[in-house]
Amino acid sequence: MEDAELQTTETSLGGRPDGHVVAVSGSVVDIAFPGKMLPPIGHAVEIQMDTGRTLTVEVQQHVDQTKIRGVAMQETAGLGGGMAAHDTGAPIRVPAGNAVLGRLLNVVGEPIDHGAPFGTDVPRLPIHRKAPKISEQKGSRDIFLTGIKTIDLLAPLVQGGKAAMFGGAGVGKTVLIMELIRSTVEHHSGISVFAGIGERSREGHELWQDLKNSGVLERTALVFGQMNEPPGARWRVGMSALTIAEYFRDTLEQNVLLLIDNVFRFVQAGSEVSGLLGRLPSRVGYQPTLSTEIAELQERIASVRNASVTSIQAVYVPADDFTDPAVAETFTHLDSSIVLSREMASQGLYPAIDPLASTSGLLDPSLVGAEHYDTAEEVRRLIEHYRELQEIISLLGMEELSAADRQAVGRARRLIRYLTQPFAVTAQFTGMQGVSVPLEQTLRDCRSIMRGDTDEIAESDFYMIGALDSAKQGAA
Numbered sequence: 001m002e003d004a005e006l007q008t009t010e011t012s013l014g015g016r017p018d019g020h021v022v023a024v025s026g027s028v029v030d031i032a033f034p035g036k037m038l039p040p041i042g043h044a045v046e047i048q049m050d051t052g053r054t055l056t057v058e059v060q061q062h063v064d065q066t067k068i069r070g071v072a073m074q075e076t077a078g079l080g081g082g083m084a085a086h087d088t089g090a091p092i093r094v095p096a097g098n099a100v101l102g103r104l105l106n107v108v109g110e111p112i113d114h115g116a117p118f119g120t121d122v123p124r125l126p127i128h129r130k131a132p133k134i135s136e137q138k139g140s141r142d143i144f145l146t147g148i149k150t151i152d153l154l155a156p157l158v159q160g161g162k163a164a165m166f167g168g169a170g171v172g173k174t175v176l177i178m179e180l181i182r183s184t185v186e187h188h189s190g191i192s193v194f195a196g197i198g199e200r201s202r203e204g205h206e207l208w209q210d211l212k213n214s215g216v217l218e219r220t221a222l223v224f225g226q227m228n229e230p231p232g233a234r235w236r237v238g239m240s241a242l243t244i245a246e247y248f249r250d251t252l253e254q255n256v257l258l259l260i261d262n263v264f265r266f267v268q269a270g271s272e273v274s275g276l277l278g279r280l281p282s283r284v285g286y287q288p289t290l291s292t293e294i295a296e297l298q299e300r301i302a303s304v305r306n307a308s309v310t311s312i313q314a315v316y317v318p319a320d321d322f323t324d325p326a327v328a329e330t331f332t333h334l335d336s337s338i339v340l341s342r343e344m345a346s347q348g349l350y351p352a353i354d355p356l357a358s359t360s361g362l363l364d365p366s367l368v369g370a371e372h373y374d375t376a377e378e379v380r381r382l383i384e385h386y387r388e389l390q391e392i393i394s395l396l397g398m399e400e401l402s403a404a405d406r407q408a409v410g411r412a413r414r415l416i417r418y419l420t421q422p423f424a425v426t427a428q429f430t431g432m433q434g435v436s437v438p439l440e441q442t443l444r445d446c447r448s449i450m451r452g453d454t455d456e457i458a459e460s461d462f463y464m465i466g467a468l469d470s471a472k473q474g475a476a
Ligand SMILES: Nc1ncnc2c1ncn2[C@@H]1O[C@H](COP(=O)(O)OP(=O)(O)OP(=O)(O)O)[C@@H](O)[C@H]1O
Pocket: 167, 168, 169, 170, 171, 172, 173, 174, 175, 176, 316, 350, 351, 352, 423, 426, 430
């Protein structure tokens, strides 16, 4: 997109030549600019529809010297040959700054919340930009606490870092991201930007209502390109949200919390677009540009000297296959990876976070301190040992285990149950109030369980509690 960026000049605005539509095939639109300079790749070309709406097409290819091929950001129903098209002289530009707070936008920055349109005084920025230079980026080693026991203990998030939740269909990604929004947006001092990519649109509206009810909507901007929208919108909406986040970070120097649900849908949309443009797929049917596309998005999510962007992303894992190229590629960009397990979900062990597969670069004694690191390691070792013993138990029964192993099994089972937690967002259907647990408490509780202080308390008393006190109360 370098070309597009270089050619985004004010002088080019309005003074660009007009063309006309020559062919429409689904989301792909061919536009001719006979005898004129073609708009560069990445530019937005606009078409005024009879219905009064504006259709935006992003230039993807120069088919020949007079014609471009682009991808539409909206449905192309009603679009026909001969309709006039106008090069905007820039990539898609979205409104940014305080005016977008509390608002719901689409990929091209139009309000979709039935609110007032954005005025001409609102700054607009092109959605294609380069990531900040490595020398300008700032790495942080501070923990971003969530109050969710397993996450803070085993896969702590980094302030100004990137974290993602991986999971197949229906294992609890959306519930977890909603809970994280609840628990972090309220305590987060900066602003939040939410990018809804390719998920159910109902969820988007529920979120909007939810944020409104909890009084944090005025510090949040929401940008949506959901599953009912064409691939172009789902492909570019992440960039639109990022552009808004970058403006807060760079111009207003505010810390930003960027939430993306679901990053896999961005890759999938890119693959659809690639297919529509007739490009040959490479690995497992993905677009040949898979890694570059993921890097283009992920590398822009960065913290700089004066302000940070902390990002929490949901990643759908197709067919529970973690070796899927889109999933594997996303892993490489993260500071913390939270892996959701179908097996745990099927046992009702929510949040179904796999304690062994979830990791964080922060989990180092020199960063989080020896107590946290040692406790996390010990928890992992105990659960791993339990998993090894499970096979023997299923074959021979508990009786065949040594006394020490039996004790380990009992403690591991208590620990696994202790690491479940009722969420505020599920209170409606579980009937349990959500609880947040401070990290120090989680560390104390885990040590206490592993030491054997709670061996006499029934396993079921550890299930879906906050701090250990509630298990003790349940036992009393
Ligand atoms: N923390 C939780 N506590 C209780 N129930 C949960 C929890 N997380 C998930 N569930 C149950 O699992 C269901 C699916 O969760 P969710 O919609 O978050 O999955 P998902 O991974 O986002 O699915 P999809 O890929 O279909 O979007 C929920 O409707 C709920 O019944």
